Amino acid sequence: MNDSLEVEADVSETIDPGECFARFLNVQKSYDGVELVVKGFNLDIQQGEFVTLLGPSGSGKTTCLMMMAGFETPTHGEILLKGEPISGLPPHKRGIGMVFQNYALFPHMTVAENLAFPLEVRHLSKAETKKKVDRALAMVRLEEFGDRRPAQLSGGQQQRVALARALVFEPELVLMDEPLGALDKNLREEMQYEIKRIHASLGVTMIYVTHDQTEALTMSDRIAVFNDGVVQQLATPEMLYEEPENAFVAYFIGENNRLQGEVVEHIGDECQVRLDSGEVVLAKAVAAGGVGARTTLSLRPERVSILLDDSHSFDNYFEGEVKEVIYLGDHLRTRLAVCGNDEFILKTPNAKGHPSLRPGQTIKVGWSSKDCRALDA
Incomplete structure (x- = not known):
């Protein structure tokens, strides 16, 4: 299905900077100038909220996350953070923590050095860096692993390090792209509760991308269900499960x-x-x-x-x-x-x-x- 890129909306009249922490406003994305992979995406996220973008492969959810992170640019529309448009900002100036599925740890660095890296590029003192690294290690319960290299850790431990690195510089927003996809079932379930615990204790805003409905139901305050570049329904886990608004949501969320x-x-x-x-x-x-x-x-x-x-x-x-x-x-x-x-x-x-x-x-x-x-x- 092809969608014209000429259909646009005036976003300037609808921007209210004080209304929410993060906002997607009439966002569209095309890679070839013809096919829209994200179609008129609107989402308001409150500070401290855990919002999950859920959908099958190719539904547009990861593209939305990459646009928020700054690795992709919207074809149309605007993304705001604390009321300010950020589409022109490079990723390193957005102050956003990021966790990937493949961990993206530096193999030649120790765990502590991996955690220190985002602090060093922000020119924190050695004393402040050590304090924040120790606190981040304690947060993910890896206090004794600071001197180890990533290859000496299990998959679950590496993912904890990746999470700690995303949180160590105390960002207000953390983005997670299928972070548990490489873990086995038991580890994945353990990490779901670990992330939920950390979110509750820190109050940081999190946007999480997954195709796993159980993850989404377990962890989220609200879930946006994607299909074919369009949000089919945005609601709490209970509402999505108990009151699906269309056949796709009913089919995708739980068995029916x-x-x-x-x-x-x-x-x-x-x-x-x-x-x-x-x-x-x-x-x-x-x-x-x-x-x-x-x-x-x-x-x-x-x-x-x-x-x-x-x-x-x-x-x-x-x-x-x-x-x-x-x-x-x-x-x-x-x-x-x-x-x-x-x-x-x-x-x-x-x-x-x-x-x-x-x-x-x-x-x-x-x-x-x-x-x-x-x-x-």
Whole structure:
């Protein structure tokens, strides 16, 4: 899809320097003068906030981070920091800390020397430099590793050093580009909580880029979900998960069941949808369109209940055949054939007294209309 670069907006009238700490204002980016990789990006970030740019590869999220850092220049629009435009400033004059996926540590320097480098280029005294380096090492719990070189550290320790180096000169803004992508699962989870702890203790503003939804949900105050250069939804982790505004967000954030159908009636803020398999489902009308419009129903697997008898109050209840049961420790993931969908997922807690299921078994399941969202087709 090609987007004209001639569509511009007057940004001068909408700049309010005192309103937020960092701002993307009608930002566009093209590398070839034809195709826009970022399309009209607007985002206000408050001081001390942890904002994540989340999306698949090629969605434009990293380009936005690189424009804030100064490694890329907007084709149109403006980026402001503390109310001042920064698009004309080189990266080293922006006072922004940066953490990359590949750590970007100097291999010939010790850990302490790596941390001292950004202080030395700012001409701090040796005494002040040592004080700040010691404090940064303590912050990431590497006090005993100052004399080691990066090659003598584990991946997780190297990433802690990279984080400490980004924070050692006490920037007000830290940018992180897929910083945990090279770590294994356990280390990645450990570092998520470590970064969250440091953010809470310092109150520094952080902009974080990832394609990992779990990272985004775990760490962020707000998340901007990107697709095709456009923010699909900007909200808190809870809002994104519980109230996705379109089918892409529902699909990208967490697991969900998708049922296709056609709107047959609107009833207040709900609608009846006739599924392609013939069943009629009552759902919350979010972006369903009018009568006759195609829609996708989104339903989280943990919002589906097994019905042991007829004493329930669910708006929607159907029979399903158990196809597969996977034991995952704290919960069971059951795949069912329901409403013409052979990939319908049910998640149930591994709790005492919960009914055991087996492939081939026919069961009844139900869910509330408020948990089933009618979205775009």
